[in-house]
Structures are given as structure tokens and as C-alpha cells.
Amino acid sequence: MNIFEFYFNPKETKKNIFCQHFSFLPKNLYEENIGPFFLFVSFKFFSPKEKLFLEEFLRFFKKEFFKNQKNQLTVFKDILKKVNYFLEEKTKEGIPLLGNLQLAIINFKKQNFIFSKIGSIDFFLLRNKKIFDLAKKIKIKKRDKIISPFFNYIFLGKILKHDLLFVMNDYLADILTKEKILEETKKQTSFSETAFRKILHSKKEKLKKAMGLCVVFDFSSGFEQKEEPISRLLSFIKEFELPFFFYEYLEKFKEKKELILIFLFLFVLFLGLILFS
Numbered sequence: 001m002n003i004f005e006f007y008f009n010p011k012e013t014k015k016n017i018f019c020q021h022f023s024f025l026p027k028n029l030y031e032e033n034i035g036p037f038f039l040f041v042s043f044k045f046f047s048p049k050e051k052l053f054l055e056e057f058l059r060f061f062k063k064e065f066f067k068n069q070k071n072q073l074t075v076f077k078d079i080l081k082k083v084n085y086f087l088e089e090k091t092k093e094g095i096p097l098l099g100n101l102q103l104a105i106i107n108f109k110k111q112n113f114i115f116s117k118i119g120s121i122d123f124f125l126l127r128n129k130k131i132f133d134l135a136k137k138i139k140i141k142k143r144d145k146i147i148s149p150f151f152n153y154i155f156l157g158k159i160l161k162h163d164l165l166f167v168m169n170d171y172l173a174d175i176l177t178k179e180k181i182l183e184e185t186k187k188q189t190s191f192s193e194t195a196f197r198k199i200l201h202s203k204k205e206k207l208k209k210a211m212g213l214c215v216v217f218d219f220s221s222g223f224e225q226k227e228e229p230i231s232r233l234l235s236f237i238k239e240f241e242l243p244f245f246f247y248e249y250l251e252k253f254k255e256k257k258e259l260i261l262i263f264l265f266l267f268v269l270f271l272g273l274i275l276f277s
Helices: 010-016 048-064 072-092 134-141 170-178 181-185 193-202 244-255 257-276
Strands: 002-008 018-024 037-043 101-109 112-118 121-127 130-133 155-158 164-169 212-218 230-234
Touching (some): 002 018, 010 018, 018 048, 037 048, 037 212, 072 112, 101 164, 170 212, 181 193
Parallel strands (some): 002 230
Antiparallel strands (some): 018 037, 037 101, 101 112, 121 130, 164 212
């Protein structure tokens, strides 16, 4: 599994909303039994008070999420109960979370996929050239009894090899849906950062108003995740942008970077011998 973070017009996003993604990856066999956790956090209004709350919440979550070694669903339910209690207590302390905080908790264990969310965070699954809006499925289940003003349902699913999962804030989702970005992406045989950037570049004028974060989970390489997400800042407002062929050369450089580094080392060594002789 590879993960990509695409921040759209980051300067504008920072001025208007707060969006960030956090990953909690297993570091030993005990933690791998539970699987990695991912948080998608967004605030409509982000002041120093919310910043302090977020820092405290991340410390709390990191402390709690690998405590339990039971099955995946039991662990997830237990975490939601603790998070609900934490959020309810912070609300009592006067931190404006209801209507302001949008939060998704995501967990993968091999092919098993679980998530829950607060607020308008959209989930789109691309499978076999079809797009599934998972948020719509959740809205149907909202008729169930609400036990908390925060997390009150769990979505369960299976991930298949070559699936793509897109998670993004609702404002960005509306624009990408309107401009059929996912429709273009699903035509690709496999996900490529360069190809995705080209699709976005073709809609550059329309994306000047796009704000927020899109996280892409790419399962073409399997289901294990051991590396931090690859983060990219996409600005469609600036007049000057690096041409896309630059990124293609960058991809080639990544593939051959070991040979290039060896060549550079030998060149520096040779240069040093000449200077000292």
C-alpha cells in the first residue's frame, strides 16, 4: 500500500480551513496484529485553542490505539468509545468542536477496512473502473440510534488489490466531482502520481478555487504499509509552476538514484584525489 497526500492551494487552504492527515504505523509484531491507523482531521475554524486541542488529542490517540490486542472490530469500537468520551469532555471545557471538527479514523488489517467519521469527509473507492461513494452508504445508516454527538457508526469493508481509496474534505470533493477528476483517474490502468498531476493540470483554471486535502490509498502493491505518506503541495493559483516533464524525470531519478549516488561518490573521490595530488 502506498499513500499520497495532495494539498490543494495550500496557502488558500491555510487561510480558510485546516486539513491534515496523520498516520500511526505498526512498529512491531504486536502492533501489526492491530494494523495501521490513519486520521483525517479538518477544522472549519482553527484558532490557537483548536491547535492545543489537536496536539493533546494526538498524544491521547497515540497512547490508546495500540493498547488492545483483541480482534480488529473490537479494538476499533473500544477506541471510538474512548475518543467519544475525550471529545465530550473537551466540549464541556468550552472547546467548540460540534460543527467545527471533522474527523475520520481509518484502520486497515490486511484486506479488512474499517472507518468512522464526524462531519463531512468524503470517501471514494475506485474499483474495476467504477467509483463507489462510501459516504452515501453511511448516510443511509444514520437512521440508527445515535449514542454520541460524535462517532455513532462504523463502516466495514474489504479492500482488493489494485483498489484506490480517496479521502478528502467535502469542499474539495465537490469541486473534484464536478470536474470529473475521479472519472478521469479511473480510466488509468494503475495509479501514477505523474498521471494524476497531468489530469489536475488539465483542469488548472477550474481548480483555482479548490481548497483542502486529498489522501490517496493505493493498494496496487498489496496491503502492508511501512512507509510514511508521500506529501505534495499543489498550487493552481500561482502563475509559475514546474512543468510536468520535471516530475517524469524525477520519477526516473528515483528509479536509478542508487547508481547516480554511486557515480557522484566516485566523482567526488576522483576530484579529491586530483586536488590533493
